[in-house]
Each structure stands twice: as structure tokens, then as C-alpha cells.
Amino acid sequence: MRDIPPTAPLRSAEVFVFRAPIDVPVRTSFGVMRDRPAVLSRVEDADGLWGWGEAWCNFPSCGAEHRGRLLAETVLPPALGVPWHEPGQLVRDVARKLHILRLQADEPGPMDQALACLDIALWDLVARRAGSPLHELLGDAAMTAMPAYASGINHPGVAETVERMRQAGYRAFKVKIGFGREQDEANIRAALDTLLPGERLAVDANQAWTLEQALEALPRLRQYPLLWVEEPLACDRPAEEWARLAASGRFSLAAGENIRGAASFDAAIAAAAIRVVQPDVCKWGGLTACRRVARAALAAGLHYCPHYLGGGIGLLASAHLLAAVGGDGLLEVDCNPNPLRELLADPFPRLEDGRFILSHEPGLGVVPDMGAVEHLLTFHALCR
Structure with missing residues (x-):
């Protein structure tokens, strides 16, 4: 396990929500998925380094757009422009800032999913900064x-x-x-x-x-x-x-x-x-x-x-x-x-x-092919 390298404040974050049509619904004992959604966030620091994260969004059927807006309007803005030294610390700081709002909204699950997305993106970023595979x-x-x-x-x-x-x-x-x-x-x-x-x-x-x-x-x-x-x-x-x-x-x-x-x-x-x-x-x-x-x-x-x-x-x-x-x-x-x-x-x-x-490339070792999924985009937001 390597040490986390020095970090720089985040200067921007983007949110992307996708929906892909499918021919055969995905059935479980509790519900059916009639398309395949995904919510991603890309964070970038003051040095221009970046990382990608994803939030769970399969249910309910409107879940992806909801998590996307929650990230863009509530969770990501408090993470920008502040010092941080490791992913968990910044995520905990954001969670503390949102504690009362979390109670008022009574949405612990969606809030946790948005915070998880931020955490993953930060880990991808620090691993890319370190030049090492995330694991x-x-x-x-x-x-x-x-x-x-x-x-x-x-x-x-x-x-x-x-x-x-x-x-x-x-x-x-x-x-x-x-x-x-x-x-x-x-x-x-x-x-x-x-x-x-x-x-x-x-x-x-x-x-x-x-x-x-x-x-x-x-x-x-x-x-x-x-x-x-x-x-x-x-x-x-x-x-x-x-x-x-x-x-x-x-x-x-x-x-x-x-x-x-x-x-x-x-x-x-x-x-x-x-x-x-x-x-x-x-x-x-x-x-x-x-x-x-x-x-x-x-x-x-x-x-x-x-x-x-x-x-x-x-x-x-x-x-x-x-x-x-x-x-x-x-x-x-x-x-x-x-x-x-x-x-x-x-x-x-x-x-x-x-x-x-797994590859030996830095971070997660992968990036989204945005050109190939652009037609599946349902929501996009840029936070600065």
C-alpha cells in the first residue's frame, strides 16, 4: 500500500446521467428495470488532475436523474475549493456540512450514494496523481x-x-x-x-x-x-x-x-x-x-x-x-x-x-468513452 500523495483543492466537478435502452427487462423479485441507468461524476483539482466516480441509481425508475441533481446541486459544491489530504476526510467534511439537510430531507440512501460517488472519484484522482493503479x-x-x-x-x-x-x-x-x-x-x-x-x-x-x-x-x-x-x-x-x-x-x-x-x-x-x-x-x-x-x-x-x-x-x-x-x-x-x-x-x-x-494503468485504469455514450446522456451539470 502506497502513501497518498499531496493533494490540491478541487476546482470543478461534472455530473453525467445516462440511460441506455434494453430489449429485455431485468427482473428481480422486487422490481423490474426497463432500461440501464448510470450516474457519473468527474472531479478535477487545481493542478488539472481528475478522477471518475459512480453512484448507485437503479431504483426507483427516476433514481438516476434524482441522484444526478443531488450530486450537482448539493453534494459536490461543498467539496470545491477546500483543502483536503485524503478522500475519506473530504467526504466526511462534506457529510458534516450536509448533516442537517440530510435530516430535513430524510433521504439517507440517496445522500450516501452521492457521497460514495465523490469518494470513488477522489480515490481515482489520487491514484492517478501517484501514477499507480488504484488497488x-x-x-x-x-x-x-x-x-x-x-x-x-x-x-x-x-x-x-x-x-x-x-x-x-x-x-x-x-x-x-x-x-x-x-x-x-x-x-x-x-x-x-x-x-x-x-x-x-x-x-x-x-x-x-x-x-x-x-x-x-x-x-x-x-x-x-x-x-x-x-x-x-x-x-x-x-x-x-x-x-x-x-x-x-x-x-x-x-x-x-x-x-x-x-x-x-x-x-x-x-x-x-x-x-x-x-x-x-x-x-x-x-x-x-x-x-x-x-x-x-x-x-x-x-x-x-x-x-x-x-x-x-x-x-x-x-x-x-x-x-x-x-x-x-x-x-x-x-x-x-x-x-x-x-x-x-x-x-x-x-x-x-x-x-x-486489471491493467497496470494509473487510477481505475479506465475512462468513459464519452463520444460513444453521448446520445445516451439525459442530464449534465458543471460545478465550479
């Missing part, structure tokens, strides 16, 4: 290739999707469940029937079940060799319910994308009912706070697997954090078509035999 500033693991899994596989065409992603280089997969017993087990069987030796399968219920429903479902799923069962309960269910569910079956439980706050992650890690910890760097905490969560999870003997479902900048930020902290985690890569994944992270890393390969 070298974030940690000592020095991984440049990490196992990845194809996520978001759903009916119809589960077997066909697994085969398509295998041809793309993946050796692990995750299927959506939470649609009812018959559909869930059909999805699982369709995926398992196509797996080759050494390939692995996880499932994701997306908070679909009550405790009683989960206690009924997990024993039925014991017949299947599953890597983990993700979000079988709503994220706000009490720790006692997670503990009871963990004690009821042989599966590792996974969660974290919808946990918010250091105290909540600390409690979940201490309880150890959730064995696969999955914070989302674009949804809460950015790289600064999620690095702390990842290290705490690994120190407790748990698994860190970053959650991600969005554009290319957030995916690369997730990959660099996983590379920095090490462990045996897998990188989540959405299997559903999304031009904002590849075009917003150019050149997009290659996948070799199930492993996502």
Missing part, C-alpha cells in the same frame, strides 16, 4: 486477476445464459430466485444441469422471503450444491432472524448490498450469521468505508464479495477494492446486456478462464 493505494494484496461470477441470471433461458457466460470466460454463476417454489427450483436445476466440473452456482432471493418462508425454502434447497444463498431475508430483519436462519441449514448466507452504516456492518460481522459480506461501493461508503468493512470481514474469517450492478466505473472500483484487500472473494459482473458497463470503462478489462484482469 496499490488501497491495500497490499497486489492481486491483478480475481475470480469473477456472472450475476443476474434469470428465466427464461437460464441454461442458455449460463452457456453464453461460460463462452465469455466465466466459471461461476448466480441465478435469481424469489419467484415462487416451482420457478425457483426450475431456475436452479436449469443452471446446475449445464455446469461443468469445477464450476459453481450461487442464488439470490433479493429479500423476497419472510423468516417463515425462508425456513421453509432453505431445507428444500439442501439437495442443490449452492455456493451461497443471497438475501433470503429483508435487510432490516432483526439479527435473531438471521441467526435462526443460519442455524437452520448448511448454506452460507450472503448479504450487504442493502446494509447501510458502519455500525450495522460491524454488528453483522460480529454476529457471523452472514458468511459472505457484500457491501456496494456505489451505494454506501465508497471505497473508504467499504475497505474497512472488507478488512473487518476477512479478519473475522468471513468472505468479502463486493456487490455491484451498474455502469463500468463502479465495477472497476469494486474490482480494485477486491484486488487491494485480497481473500477468496469473487467479483460480481452482471450478465444482462448493458452498454454502460463497457462504454463507461474503456478499455474494458478482459476475462481469462474465469478471472477478471
Whole structure:
């Protein structure tokens, strides 16, 4: 892990909101995405160095434009023109300035997502200033290739999707469940029937079940060799319910994308009912706070697997954090078509035999291909 180089005040920031049309909606147990959105921010310091960040914005359907305006009008202006020495410090300073507004607006989630975007952009900037790949500033693991899994596989065409992603280089997969017993087990069987030796399968219920429903479902799923069962309960269910569910079956439980706050992650890690910890760097905490969560999870003997479902900048930020902290985690890569994944992270890393390969370029190692996505832009703002 390298030291953060001296910093200069930010002189400007830009916000970009994109929407890409898709032919097939992306379905989960709680909602449907009918297009693919992305919210990016580009910050530039007084020396002309820059960095890119991304905010989670998938839901509700108006979420992207809302997060974009929140960044441009509320979160980024207080970050400009002030001294700072490391990303987390500047983000905390901005958060303190906005504390009362955060309470008044009662929008902790969107505010956290906008602050996470700023944090990622600042880390990209300082790594570019240092002339080193971002993961070298974030940690000592020095991984440049990490196992990845194809996520978001759903009916119809589960077997066909697994085969398509295998041809793309993946050796692990995750299927959506939470649609009812018959559909869930059909999805699982369709995926398992196509797996080759050494390939692995996880499932994701997306908070679909009550405790009683989960206690009924997990024993039925014991017949299947599953890597983990993700979000079988709503994220706000009490720790006692997670503990009871963990004690009821042989599966590792996974969660974290919808946990918010250091105290909540600390409690979940201490309880150890959730064995696969999955914070989302674009949804809460950015790289600064999620690095702390990842290290705490690994120190407790748990698994860190970053959650991600969005554009290319957030995916690369997730990959660099996983590379920095090490462990045996897998990188989540959405299997559903999304031009904002590849075009917003150019050149997009290659996948070799199930492993996502990071470049040795400074920072995130990628930049958005703005010419290729200009027609998908729905909102742009420049803050000075």
C-alpha cells in the first residue's frame, strides 16, 4: 500500500446521467428495470488532475436523474475549493456540512450514494496523481486477476445464459430466485444441469422471503450444491432472524448490498450469521468505508464479495477494492446486456478462464468513452 500523495483543492466537478435502452427487462423479485441507468461524476483539482466516480441509481425508475441533481446541486459544491489530504476526510467534511439537510430531507440512501460517488472519484484522482493503479493505494494484496461470477441470471433461458457466460470466460454463476417454489427450483436445476466440473452456482432471493418462508425454502434447497444463498431475508430483519436462519441449514448466507452504516456492518460481522459480506461501493461508503468493512470481514474469517450492478466505473472500483484487500472473494459482473458497463470503462478489462484482469494503468485504469455514450446522456451539470 502506497502513501497518498499531496493533494490540491478541487476546482470543478461534472455530473453525467445516462440511460441506455434494453430489449429485455431485468427482473428481480422486487422490481423490474426497463432500461440501464448510470450516474457519473468527474472531479478535477487545481493542478488539472481528475478522477471518475459512480453512484448507485437503479431504483426507483427516476433514481438516476434524482441522484444526478443531488450530486450537482448539493453534494459536490461543498467539496470545491477546500483543502483536503485524503478522500475519506473530504467526504466526511462534506457529510458534516450536509448533516442537517440530510435530516430535513430524510433521504439517507440517496445522500450516501452521492457521497460514495465523490469518494470513488477522489480515490481515482489520487491514484492517478501517484501514477499507480488504484488497488496499490488501497491495500497490499497486489492481486491483478480475481475470480469473477456472472450475476443476474434469470428465466427464461437460464441454461442458455449460463452457456453464453461460460463462452465469455466465466466459471461461476448466480441465478435469481424469489419467484415462487416451482420457478425457483426450475431456475436452479436449469443452471446446475449445464455446469461443468469445477464450476459453481450461487442464488439470490433479493429479500423476497419472510423468516417463515425462508425456513421453509432453505431445507428444500439442501439437495442443490449452492455456493451461497443471497438475501433470503429483508435487510432490516432483526439479527435473531438471521441467526435462526443460519442455524437452520448448511448454506452460507450472503448479504450487504442493502446494509447501510458502519455500525450495522460491524454488528453483522460480529454476529457471523452472514458468511459472505457484500457491501456496494456505489451505494454506501465508497471505497473508504467499504475497505474497512472488507478488512473487518476477512479478519473475522468471513468472505468479502463486493456487490455491484451498474455502469463500468463502479465495477472497476469494486474490482480494485477486491484486488487491494485480497481473500477468496469473487467479483460480481452482471450478465444482462448493458452498454454502460463497457462504454463507461474503456478499455474494458478482459476475462481469462474465469478471472477478471486489471491493467497496470494509473487510477481505475479506465475512462468513459464519452463520444460513444453521448446520445445516451439525459442530464449534465458543471460545478465550479
